[in-house]
Amino acid sequence: MLTRRHIRVKVMQCIYALIQSKDDSLEKQEKFLKVSIENMYVLYLLMLSLLVELHRLAEKHAKHASTKYLATEEDAYPNRKKFIENELLLQISNNKSLKRELEGRKLNNWYLNEEYVKIIYKEVVASDIYKTYMSSEKSSYDTDKTMIIELFKNVIAPNEKIYEYFEDDKLTWIDDIPIVNTYLVKRLRKANATVNETFFLPELLKDEQDLQYANQLLTKTLLNDAKWEKEIEGKTPNWDNDRIAEIDSIILKMAICELLNFSSIPEKVTLNEYLEIAKEYSTPKSSIFINGVLDKLAKEYKSTGQLQKMGRGLQ
CATH class of the missing domain: 1.10.940.10 (NusB-like)
Incomplete structure (x- = not known):
């Protein structure tokens, strides 16, 4: 997931943080570097789980809408459940490995901050991307995938409220957000109907050498x-x-x-x-x-x- 350039940036951030804090503890900086790198994966998981929460909220709205007597804009679509039945979205939402990873790391951010999910969902439903998709009777994995990618690029990723939330949560995420978003889009593009669950849970680093390189670059630069x-x-x-x-x-x-x-x-x-x-x-x-x-x-x-x-x- 992380390239050597990303690792260099992480080391640069650590050295800058050391200068600003005037803390000359190399041990602390090595720990900060490791946590900062690991937090990029946490950010990736949170962005991916945001799609899961949007799907869950869409299901909730669909059930609520079915009990209403007054017609809504959704009623005009050929298939009101098309978004809920989106194949890529279902693939991610039903991913048991992802669910275990989120539970294991206790990443319940969106449950605790549901207002952000609601903000994004409203923007999704109001977007031309969503309306065009829902108005079309055509359906396939590729069209479903294209729609989710376009939504992510044009509605979800640029959302200022989400950006502010991540910025307030962890300062190092300011520089990580564009990297993670770009990687997630690339990952979604490579997805197909037959990929296994672990496809959406890539390794953070290519191998142990990358972590060694990061630590050596940090220590040798500072010493x-x-x-x-x-x-x-x-x-x-x-x-x-x-x-x-x-x-x-x-x-x-x-x-x-x-x-x-x-x-x-x-x-x-x-x-x-x-x-x-x-x-x-x-x-x-x-x-x-x-x-x-x-x-x-x-x-x-x-x-x-x-x-x-x-x-x-x-x-």
């Missing part, structure tokens, strides 16, 4: 902070340390650390990855500045033999 500081100073003669933004400084130090300490990661991968992170988390001018500094350092390290790389490497 050699003074050393990386001098490396940067040597390549920014016209810049005072105070003029380099904290995020830019962290990105540079992490990149230098990776260049010199992770021989299996190709130089080009490191430079590209940190440049992309700089573009996303810093200013356009900062990314140009960081690119220039890293380019100079990489050339110097190669000429002095400090840059030792082997194999094809990992991203």
